[in-house]
Structure formats: structure tokens, C-alpha cells
Amino acid sequence: MNTLTRALLGVSALALTMTGATAETITIATVNNGDMIRMQGYTDDFTAKTGHEVEWVTLEENVLRQRVTTDISTKGGQFDIMTIGMYETPIWGSNGWLVPLNGLSEEYDVDDILPAMRGGLSHEGTLFAAPFYGESSMVMYRTDLMEKAGMEMPDAPTWDFIREAAAAMTDRDNEINGICLRGKAGWGEGGAFITVTANSFGARWFDEDWNAQFDQPEWKNALEFFAGMMSESGPPGYATNGFNENLSLFQQGKCGMWIDATVAASFVTNPDDSTVADKVGFALAPDTGLGKRANWLWAWALAIPAGTQKEAAAKQFIEWATSKDYIELVAAKEGWANVPPGARTSLYENPEYQAVPFAQKTLDSINAADPTNPTVKPVPYVGIQFVAIPEFAGIATEVSQEFSAVYAGQQTVDEALAKAQALTTEAMEAAGY
């Protein structure tokens, strides 16, 4: 090592200590999904640009939710950034628990965020969380099996078509199930799926006076259709299948169709993990001709809890992680198919990204979802696969447990709906509606 290099190193060390004077260490709670894990790998890039260090707390979705909710509602102050979803953001924002994301820099270009995402992560026009990635739901299907069944998937199928195609694709001897869908209890698992299905059948959670609507025929139609189709063409034990279980089934070639999150498209087309990577087609989520499709809308977003001492650094991180530059960084290192999808308009205008097979369908699905107007009949709430009130997660989890018992053949549709009606009414009374 010569003197010059030494001197240079000394200078750069000095420069580092100088930026270190204002550098902070921020603690970020996040979910263990693939895109977030990838982001952690690029932390060095953020540190190099700003001098701030990052401590990661990575947790499984359910644990994360209980952890951050406890912390923010007691003002525990353990985190400078929390990864939250579209359900929490408006509720927490209206409680004044989140720092409004105003005054973001020019180059961040907040207007580039997809309008549906921006709307879902705002409360009364103020953005409270920046989307890291967003998703809707869509149909993923096996092109080879569809051809074998002698059918053709339209761009925008109906539920009747899906059911017919599922029956035609099912081949029990070869362990091919026509359709794989979520039946697992939990508001974010099977609860979310049956809710969007019901929306497309004209059902709703509450009428305009917050009365539970499970005693209405639309719910009965939706639930009977779903359970009937799954017993004809679904995999065994679908009552305990959630996103992960269905993903493995599809990747192993055991499903003809799978209707689920748009982000799954990049997993099922990845030849490293999927045995059917080159045989997957995409279509919009189905409908029944009533004007609403079974599209949900979700985003994993970054928010800053009010009261943190490191607000400036946290804002810098959010600007970095949800920026156009970050998307380009990932694209350059790992290819366009692996960038976080569904957050920015500019991504879908990029010709290189348009070449990705599922890009356009993802965008169309997201645009088909409208959280402020989610159902055929009018409702007093915001949210598609959820109702943005604090009580919803608890109620919907219990309701979905009743539905899962139907899928497992332990009770009838009518019994489940009666119980759902009773427990929802009970819980809403307890909450003072």
C-alpha cells in the first residue's frame, strides 16, 4: 500500500466520520416476503448514499402484525419504520399514529404512485404510507392443460366459465386439480378470497347502517358456488390451504388454475422453483356479470410511527426504498421480472417491463379494483377484501373459520352463514355500532 492510497483512505475515513456525525441507526420492522428480503440485501446502497445504518426486524406476517400493532397503540417506540398493509394504514392514520408523508422530494415524484395504491394508503387525502409493492388478484392457468381440455381462456372470464374449465381440467388419477383456491381460516387468507368472490356475486359485508349481511341470498350463492366448485375440482384438504400451499401445488403442476395475488406470477414463471414456468397464462379475476370482479387490492407499505426521534432518516429510507431508482437498481442486478411490482405508473410505462409476460395483466387487475366503491350495492366502508374498521380483522377471522368448516364438510352453508351473521352482529354491537 503506497502513501497516496493511505492518504486517500484516511481522507475517506474522515469523510465517513463526518457524515457519521448526523448518521443514525433506524430500526425497521418488516414482513418476510421475497421482495422485502431482497431489499434488505441492498441496505448497503442506502447506507452508502445517506450514511444511515439500518437494523432489520424481519417477522412472519401474523407475528409482525401483532408486534407492530401492540407497539404503536401503546406508543412503545421500538420502530422507526413499520411495514404495514392497506388495512392498517387508514385506521392508524386517522388515529394520528403515523407521520404524514408530506414534502417528499421532487425526484421522488409522489404523483407517479399508482392512483389505486395512493388512494388506499391515504386518509382524507393525506398519504400515510408509501407502497413498496402492490397487488391485486388474477387468474393464473396452465396453458397446456387448458388446450388439452379443448377450451380457451378469455381475457376476462366469468365464474361459470372457471367452474366449467376447472371440471374439464381435473384429472384425479394424475393428481391434477382443476382449480386451487384459498380455504384457510384467517381474514388475510381464505377470508380475503371469499370476500372478493362474494363481492363479484353482488354480496357485501355491511349495509349502509352497518348491519351484517350474511343472511342475504348473495352470500349464500357465493359460498355455495365456491364450496361446490372446490369439491368438484379442488385439491384434497383445501380447507387448510392458503397462499403458500397453493403456490407449491401450482409449482408442482398439480393445479389447472389458481386465482390469487398478482405477485405470485413472478414465482410461478420462475424456472428455478416452478416445474410449469413456461406453461402459465394470465387472465383477469372472474365476475358474474354484475359489474364487480373478484379483484382485491393490497399493498405492503412503509410508514413512520408518530413520535420517532429519527423521522428525517426514516423519511430518507422510505424515499430510497420506494423510489424509481430502487426499481432500476433491482432490475439491473436481478432482471425486470424481479422488481417490486404494482406501486408506480412509470414501471408499467417502461418498455422493458412491458415485455414481462404478466405486467399488463397485473396493471389491469390493479386498475379494476376500487377500494372506495368495492361492491355492487352501496356500503359505508372503504376496502375491498377487508373493511377498514379496527374490529374487522377479528370478526373476519372468526367468520372465515366458520367458512373453512364448511369446506371441510363439517357444517352446511346455511349453518355457517347463520353463525357468521350472529357473531358479526355480536361483535359490532360490542364495538358500539
Added chain:
Amino acid sequence: MATQHSRSAARLMLAPAVILLLGWMLVPLTMTLYFSFKKYLPLRGGDLGWVGFDNYIRFVTSSAFWPSVMTTLLIVGGVLVITVVLGVLLAILLDQPMWGQGVVRILVIAPFFVMPTVSALVWKNMFMDPVNGILAHLWKAFGATPIEWLSQASVPSLIMIVSWQWLPFATLILLTAIQSLDSSQLEAAEIDGAPPVKRFWYITLPHLSRAITIVILIQSIFLLAVFAEIFVTTGGAFGTRTLTYLIFQRVLESQNVGLGSAGGVYAIILANIIAIFLMRIVGKNLDA
């Protein structure tokens, strides 16, 4: 014989443990009681005032309450029976002379080292999955239709998972006790021509009574609190919602701390009833 001096010394030595545990019990208990009379909704602004016995009434009149008590009793009872019976048999077996005794012991004890979350995930995904699980492959190999364990046999499946975790504990404690059994007594009985079953019934089992008591008491405390296994496998669906799980749903999923606290008080009452019941049956063995 205990002198006055040693008695006061004994009291002094007992004090730290008692004081600490008293604090650890009283502080949360008082706070739970306090919250149970409050309308406390963290997501709606926290403390919304006193509500009397509303939470208690609401919790106990909920359609989920009695089924959850039954499920709790079923799981605790099922696991206790399995672990004690198999534990006694295993302890006797492991006490026999054999090659590689040490290795076998560690194999049998090993499940206790596994975190509940991990064991639940392993069982759910790698064993009980109706498509990819090993049990499904085993069933298919014999031409049978795989069982949908966690939905169609949910409670027995849970009992199986939890028993797998706690069997080592029971075996360990019972093995300790069996090894302190005076072997000359057994030999004498053998010479007298007593058949193995009789020897077991009149000599081994009475000797094990205190150990069994300890296994039952300590395990029931842990079994009443079983949580991760349910959380990971069924999420409380298919009739696997125990009282502990119901409280979890009220506190964390519904974010109703007042209602959950009232549930906590019920859980203490239930635990005490079970404890008193168990003491009636097995408590006398403690003095031995």
C-alpha cells in the same frame, strides 16, 4: 427435627422466591382485573371508561365460550393420558439393559428441544399435508386415501403434535423415578413367581405415583397455555379454538383488551378448577 432457628432460616430462604413470584403474579393480575372492568380498545383511542361486568358477561355469553372450554379440556386431557401412559411404558423400556442406551435416550428426549413453532410447522407442512406430507405418501403407498389431518381430524392431530412434544418430559421424569426403584424388591417378587403385570401393578406403579403427579401437574399448566401449535396449524378453525386461543383472538385480532382481560380471569378460574380437581385425585402423593 427442625429447631426454631432452622425454621426461621427456612422462612428467610423461602422469602426471595415467594416475594418475586408474588410480584410477578400480583402486578399482572391486578392490571388484568383493572382492564377487565374497562372498555379498552387500543385502536379506538385506548381507555374508554368503566363498564362494570359487561366484559365478563359478553365473554361468557359468546357462542365461542363453551366450545372453547370443551376443546381446552379435550386437548389437556388427551395429551395427559397419552404422555403419562406412553411415558410410563417408555421409561420402563429405557430402564432395561440394552446396547446404545444413551443414544436411544437422547433420541426419545429430543422432541422436547424443538421450539413449539418449529415442531408445528414441521408437522403441518412435512407430515400432515394431505398432498405433500409424508403421512399422505404413506397412506397412498398402501392404496388408501390420505387423511386431511388438520381439517377432518383437527383435535386428534393437535393432541398428537402436542403429545410428541411433551412425551419426552414425562419420560424423563418417570425414568428418574424408575431408576430409584429398589431392584431387590422386584427380584424378590420375581422369585416369588409374581407375573410381570402384577409386579408392574403392585410395585412399579405405586413407586411412580409421585413422579406421575408431578408430570400431570406441571404439564397441565403448560398444556392449558398451548398456543403456537394451534396458531400455526389451524388458526383456531375446525373446533380447535381453546380458551387461550379465544383470548388471543379477543386481545390481538379484535383488539379488545377489556374483553380479553375478562377472558384471562376466566382462564385463571378454569385453571384453578382443574388444579383443585387434579389435587383431589393425585395430590396426596405429594407428601410421600
Added chain:
Amino acid sequence: MARAVTTQRKTINTAIAWAIGLLIFFPILWTVLTSFKTEAQAISDPPVFLFFDWTLENYSIVQERSNYMRYLWNSVIIAGVSTIIGIIIAVPAAWSMAFVPSRRSKDILLWMLSTKMLPAVGVLYPIYLLFIKMGLLDSLVGLTIVVMLINLPIIVWMLYTYFKEIPVDILEAARMDGATLREEILYVLTPMAIPGIASTLLLNVILAWNEAFWTLNLTAAKAAPLTAFIASYSSPEGLFYAKLSAASTMAIAPILILGWFSQKQLVRGLTFGAVK
């Protein structure tokens, strides 16, 4: 005196015991094996047992993603320190109840166990608020105290039962010889009780190691132990059996190895009661 055993009987015992032992151990074995597979092999149909391409890929991914050593260190500290403090507090308590029993000893024992009856989740908010006030959130000190208190009743119980096995005559003989209380405990009781203390120690290290409610809910980045490490690998989006298995193996391995080495000590502890 050991009974004479025929080779035939010993062979049968060995066969049965090994079969059962392996059956009970199989889920762990399977997890360890799966950790060396690729994700695709982990769910292959039919399952592969030994003949697959062994890979260390999962371990390197896990190591790259999270700072395993820090989680491990926190687990070691929490489990170790909480158990040691617990033992220090519990030995005198168990001693006094075992050798100077009063009418209330049994009640106190049961009461101690009953402090474990309050469901943890029911007191999450109260304890969390308390920890905020005391500034103990995400600190090893706070967590060690909580875990110690949780296991203290179990430690007292275990020690009490071991102490009960010690013949009182020996202690009385020592007392006759003019031993003070301190000498009696230190030189007579402790050596006899060491095996019992050792197995209590091991059992409580395991319980503390596996405690997953408070260790998850009261920590963030600094004090998080291996239970939090596991929570970052369980059910993410996407395929995860192999990586989960690798993470699980890493979480179980230290305690399994500890159990292996203390096996002899444990058995000595178990055979000790034969003095009676």
C-alpha cells in the same frame, strides 16, 4: 445388584427401544435432511430420503440473510442467565420446603405453580405498558427477568422433588456433628443434590430457550433471540420448506448438542435416587 440378563433379552430390548427411539426422532431427522435439499426436492413426489444432491445452499442463504450469531448469543444469555438466577433463588426455597416443611409448604408449592396460570396473551398489554415505563423493551435484562420468573415455579418444583429424595438422616447426622446450617447446605446437601440440580438446569435451559411469546413480543432488533430468528423464516411468500428446515436446524442444534453432552450427567442425576 444387577440382575443377570440373557443376550437374547437384551437384543429384543435394543431392537424395540431403537425402533421407538427412531420413530420419535424421525420428524427432527427429516427436518435436518430437508435442510440439505433444494426447495424443489423438499416437496418432491415421492419424497426422497437420502439420495438427493446434498447442498449447503440453504445454510448460506440463511447466514447471508440474518445475523445468526447475534440471535444465538441472545438466546444463550437469556436461557443461561435466567436459569442460573432462577436456580440461585430456587435452591434455598426448595431446600426449606423439603427439609423444614411447615403446614403451608404444600400450599405454597401449588400457589407457585398457579402463578403460571394467567394466560400470557391476556397480560400482553399490561406488561408491555409496564416495560415501556421501565425502559426495558428490547433489553436482555428485561427479557431475562421475565423468562426467569416464568420458569421459577418449575425450577422450585423440580428441585423440591429431587431434594425430597435425599435421606433426612444424613442431614441430621451432620447436624449432630455440629455442622452449621451453611456447612450443612454447602458440604452435605449440595454434593448430593448436584445431579438433581444439573437436570433441573438442563430442563430449564430448554424451557427458556423455547419460550416464544415474551421473547417475540418484548424485543425488536437488539435483544431478539432465536425464536425471533425462526419467526423470520416461517411461512413467507413462496417456497420455504428447505430454508425453514435449515433455520430450524440452526435453532435446535445448539440445545440438542448441549443435551447430548449433558446426557451422562443427566443419567447420573437420574440414578442418584437409588441411594434411598
